[in-house]
Amino acid sequence: MNNIKKYNYFIFIEKITPLIAVLLALLVGSVVILLIGEDPIFVYKTLFSNAIGNRDGWGNVLFRATPLIFTGLTVAFAFRCGLFNIGGEGQMYIGTFLAAWVGFTFTDLPALILIPLCVLAAAAGGALWAAVPGILKAKMGVHEVIITIMMNWIASSLTFYLVLVYKAPATEDMKAAGVQQMIPHTSEIAEAARLPRLYHIFKFFNIDFPSYNQVNVSFLIAIGIAILAYYILWKTNLGYEIRAVGYSPLAAEYGGISVSRNIILAMMISGAFAGLVGTNEVMGFKYRWRQELFTNLGFNGIAVALLGKNHPLGVVLAAILFGILNYGGAIVNIYTEGRIPRELIMVLQAVIVIFVVISDELVKRIIRRRRKIA
Amino acid sequence: MLGDILNAQFIASSIRVATPLALAGLGGVFSEKSGVVNIGLEGMILTGAFAAVAVTNFAQNPWVGVLAAVLVGIFLGLIHAITCVTFKANQIVSGVAINLFASGITIFFSWLLFGETQIMVKTNLPIWGLFLPNIGEGSTFVRNMIVIFAHHSPLVYLTIIIFVLSHIIIYKTPFGLRLRSVGEYPQAADTMGVNIVNMRYIAVITSGALAGLAGSFLSLEQAHFFVKEMSGGRGFIALAAMIFGKWTPFGTAGAALLFGLGEALAIRLQGVAAVPVQFINMVPYLLAIFVLVSAVGRAVPPAASGVPYEKEII
Numbered sequence: 001m002n003n004i005k006k007y008n009y010f011i012f013i014e015k016i017t018p019l020i021a022v023l024l025a026l027l028v029g030s031v032v033i034l035l036i037g038e039d040p041i042f043v044y045k046t047l048f049s050n051a052i053g054n055r056d057g058w059g060n061v062l063f064r065a066t067p068l069i070f071t072g073l074t075v076a077f078a079f080r081c082g083l084f085n086i087g088g089e090g091q092m093y094i095g096t097f098l099a100a101w102v103g104f105t106f107t108d109l110p111a112l113i114l115i116p117l118c119v120l121a122a123a124a125g126g127a128l129w130a131a132v133p134g135i136l137k138a139k140m141g142v143h144e145v146i147i148t149i150m151m152n153w154i155a156s157s158l159t160f161y162l163v164l165v166y167k168a169p170a171t172e173d174m175k176a177a178g179v180q181q182m183i184p185h186t187s188e189i190a191e192a193a194r195l196p197r198l199y200h201i202f203k204f205f206n207i208d209f210p211s212y213n214q215v216n217v218s219f220l221i222a223i224g225i226a227i228l229a230y231y232i233l234w235k236t237n238l239g240y241e242i243r244a245v246g247y248s249p250l251a252a253e254y255g256g257i258s259v260s261r262n263i264i265l266a267m268m269i270s271g272a273f274a275g276l277v278g279t280n281e282v283m284g285f286k287y288r289w290r291q292e293l294f295t296n297l298g299f300n301g302i303a304v305a306l307l308g309k310n311h312p313l314g315v316v317l318a319a320i321l322f323g324i325l326n327y328g329g330a331i332v333n334i335y336t337e338g339r340i341p342r343e344l345i346m347v348l349q350a351v352i353v354i355f356v357v358i359s360d361e362l363v364k365r366i367i368r369r370r371r372k373i374a
Numbered sequence: 375m376l377g378d379i380l381n382a383q384f385i386a387s388s389i390r391v392a393t394p395l396a397l398a399g400l401g402g403v404f405s406e407k408s409g410v411v412n413i414g415l416e417g418m419i420l421t422g423a424f425a426a427v428a429v430t431n432f433a434q435n436p437w438v439g440v441l442a443a444v445l446v447g448i449f450l451g452l453i454h455a456i457t458c459v460t461f462k463a464n465q466i467v468s469g470v471a472i473n474l475f476a477s478g479i480t481i482f483f484s485w486l487l488f489g490e491t492q493i494m495v496k497t498n499l500p501i502w503g504l505f506l507p508n509i510g511e512g513s514t515f516v517r518n519m520i521v522i523f524a525h526h527s528p529l530v531y532l533t534i535i536i537f538v539l540s541h542i543i544i545y546k547t548p549f550g551l552r553l554r555s556v557g558e559y560p561q562a563a564d565t566m567g568v569n570i571v572n573m574r575y576i577a578v579i580t581s582g583a584l585a586g587l588a589g590s591f592l593s594l595e596q597a598h599f600f601v602k603e604m605s606g607g608r609g610f611i612a613l614a615a616m617i618f619g620k621w622t623p624f625g626t627a628g629a630a631l632l633f634g635l636g637e638a639l640a641i642r643l644q645g646v647a648a649v650p651v652q653f654i655n656m657v658p659y660l661l662a663i664f665v666l667v668s669a670v671g672r673a674v675p676p677a678a679s680g681v682p683y684e685k686e687i688i
Contacts, residue, residue: 036486084466136663140670145413145466147666149610150659161652296477302470341485346478353471354453357463 014363018307018314021355022321029348038340046335047328057327059198059213065316065323066215066280067092069222071301072308072315073229074126074274079310080233081266082246087133087148088274089298090155091126095275097159098125100282100289101166103189111192118193118283119221119276126275127268129155134267138260144267152298160184163291185290195221195284216284222319225273226312232269233312242266274298296346303349306356322349382518384638386525390596391641392627392634393533394419397588398612399619399626400540401581406621407544408577409557409678413469414454415585416609417476418447422589424480427493427600436499440529440590447586448579450476455578459571462682473609481602492601495594499527527595529587536584540623553577557676560683570683585609607659614662620673629665636661 030040051057071088078085085091099122106114133147168187174180195217202209233239244252245262253259277297282289304322308314329345398415405412422443430439450472457468484491544550555563556573564570592608593600611633618632619625640657647654 086470136667140667142666142670146610146613147663149607150614150662153607153659154656157652157655161650164650164652296474299470299474299477302467303474306467338485341482343478343482343485347475347482348478350471350475350478353467353474354457354463357467357471358457358461361461361463 011367014360014367017359017363018309018318018356021307021352021359024355025348025352028351029344032344032347033340036339038336043332043336043340046332048324050331051324051328055208056210056213059209059215060327061320061323062198062219063213063215063280063285063323064326065319066219066222066284067277067297068300068304068319068322069219069226069316070273070277070280071298072304072319073226073301073312074270074298075301075305076308076310076312076315077229077233077273078266078270079305080239080246081242081262082249083134083137083263083266083270084145085130085133085148085267085270085274086145086299086302087130087151087271088301089296090148090152091129091271091274092277092298093152093155093159094129095122095124095126095272096278096281097162097289098122098275099278100186100189101162103193103282104166104187104288107190107192109190109192114190114192115195115283118189119279122275122278122282123272124275125278127272130267130271130274131264134264134271137267138263159289160291163289166289168288183290183292186288188287189282193283194287195279197284214285216280218280218284221276221279223316225276226316229273230312238262238265274301300349303353306353325349382521384642385522387641388631388634388638389522389526389530390634391637392630393530394588394592394596395608395612395615395633396537396627396630397533397591398585398609399615399630400537400623401584401588402613402616403544403581403619403621403623403626404540404553404577404584405581406616406676406679407553407557408574409560409676409681409683410455410458410574410578411465411469411680412454412578412581412585413466413613414450414472414476414609415469415581415612416605416607417469417473418450418582418585419589419592419609419612420473420476420480420603420605421446421450422586423593423604424484424589424600425586426590427495427593428483428487430594431493431496434497436495436497436594439594440499440587443586443590444583445586447582447584447589449582450586451579451582452575454582455575458682459574459578462684465680465682476605477603480600484600484602492599495598495600498598499529499594527591529591529595533591537623537627544623554676557678560678564683564685574683585612588612611658611662614666617673617675618665618669620669621676632665633658633661 026044030044033040033043051061071092074085074088074091099118102118102121103114106117109117129151133144133151136142136147137144163184163186166186167181168185197211197213197216198219199209199211199213233243241252241257241262242265244255244257245259249259300322304315304318307318307321308316325345325348329342332340333342398419401415402412425446426439426443429442430436433439454468454472457463458465481491484493544553552563552568553573556568556570560570589605593604597604612630615629615633616626618629619627637658640654643649643654644651
């Protein structure tokens with residue numbers, strides 16, 4: 001009896017390891033903050049009170065969480081099939097660019113057609129880009145980790161080329177000043193392709209919310225996709241097969257499941273999720289493609305997926321936590337006049353990942369030992 | 375046109391570009407020979423590159439910078455070893471975390487110490503060959519040989535020495551035999567009294583040191599500056615070189631030279647060829663994919679690579 005109680009206790013601990021990891025990481029962060037001669041209590045207070053202390057803060061947090069939900073689902077979904085898709089960055093680039101291209105090319109279409117078309121383009125771009133490592137893995141056995149990373153750099157170069165092809169014409173101001181675009185970018189997408197900000201929905205329900213807040217309908221799409229990912233994985237045959245391949249490819253093959261088909265499909269669905277980042281970045285925020293070096297959204301998706309234990313609900317929660325850290329970190333950066341660079345948050349995210357995997361392993365080991373005794 | 379490109383300068387620059395890839399790839403060889411996959415090479419290169427520039431500028435001595443890069447690499451290798459060997463966590467996840475950490479910490483400190491994300495190197499290492507007496511004047515062949523073999527940073531010659539030493543250590547010493555046995559069949563090695571944990575720690579830390587050294591070469595000698603994300607996927611290309619080189623030091627060096635030729639060609643073709651520069655920039659990455667695909671079935675990794683060692687498998 002006592003053993004069973006203890007066993008349940010450890011199951012509980014296993015469920016909350018991510019929380020412990022986050023607290024430990026914040027502790028490491030405060031050591032770093034102390035080392036550079038700042039006050040950790042002030043920093044964390046500023047961070048959290050600004051991020052979740054008011055509606056504007058929450059809006060900004062959800063706005064930053066949106067792309068992380070997509071990229072977190074990217075990693076989590078592929079992981080369920082035993083695949084490491086760390087090419088979310090590249091898949092996101094291609095999907096996002098494609099969404100922008102549809103948005104500024106088919107400007108005559110009504111919103112009812114153009115918005116779904118842009119969303120589809122984003123998903124298709126990501127899926128296509130992820131299909132390459134998927135096919136190489138399934139048909140030839142090439143490990144997906146290096147390939148997906150290489151595909152990130154190729155995607156970055158490809159969109160750089162494409163943005164120069166579709167570069168927005170210089171504005172009158174720029175012509176007058178004789179300057180070039182600082183960051184190469186395309187023309188803006190059509191009004192009909194833009195996703196409304198959540199402000200409009202809040203206004204409909206008479207909820208007070210700042211109109212300048214950037215959180216938009218893409219957040220709702222992200223939540224929908226998280227539910228979809230859950231549905232596919234646990235309620236469909238395809239999901240069952242994908243998880244079977246993830247548990248044991250050999251057993252799945254023996255059970256009549258095509259391993260290579262599921263690997264390719266899992267990669268493509270996972271890539272489609274990454275591509276949908278475009279709904280937030282282009283359709284809901286910048287309204288155009290801007291060529292920037294890696295935003296790290298794809299890589300942070302790995303941390304989000306791990307922290308969320310590769311479960312859609314966990315991913316959403318982890319993405320919101322990272323949204324809090326990212327937005328709060330930016331505010332702290334402003335408050336301390338740059339004395340605390342926002343990259344501290346990146347470091348914290350890496351520390352969280354390491355603590356999550358370590359504590360997961362520790363708990364698993366303890367449980368195994370307990371099981372043997374029981 | 376081709377004659378203008380493929381000259382002695384071109385070969386020399388290929389060697390330069392290949393050096394960090396070879397060093398990091400050798401790090402991968404050590405780590406994987408012991409059974410630990412090291413995806414974190416990328417981050418170790420990046421952190422090494424930053425540490426080298428930062429310390430060089432403060433100490434005004436590039437050698438101290440190189441040493442700092444190696445130490446930083448050792449530190450990250452130690453973290454990787456702790457998570458993967460002691461805690462038996464997923465090796466790819468740990469490596470990814472190290473890469474994330476490196477991206478953050480390098481920019482964090484470049485803002486903090488320099489207030490910008492691009493830092494110029496103030497003191498360069500000497501290039502010994504430039505001080506050679508003018509031997510072989512008039513003979514193009516001798517001049518070309520000097521350009522190819524003598525006009526390099528001391529780190530290039532250090533790299534060659536490291537490769538010869540590594541080959542001897544891995545294949546001609548009892549230590550090397552133990553290292554390989556730990557990566558191929560740890561149970562057997564354990565039975566023979568080899569300390570698996572120690573061997574893996576040594577190997578992973580060595581790989582960190584080599585990746586850090588690679589980073590110092592990249593920033594101090596190749597670019598002469600540090601800029602954020604400057605490792606540019608080299609850690610992963612190094613892994614591709616390692617696989618193509620069948621996990622041997624000389625094979626990895628050969629594959630790294632191949633990548634060096636590719637990248638040097640890409641650099642040369644910029645502005646010369648009619649192809650847009652963005653497509654030329656893809657060359658190293660496309661080459662890596664091509665190399666990995668062609669290595670399928672030919673290159674067999676150490677059997678226990680990527681598998682944490684469990685003493686009690688019942």
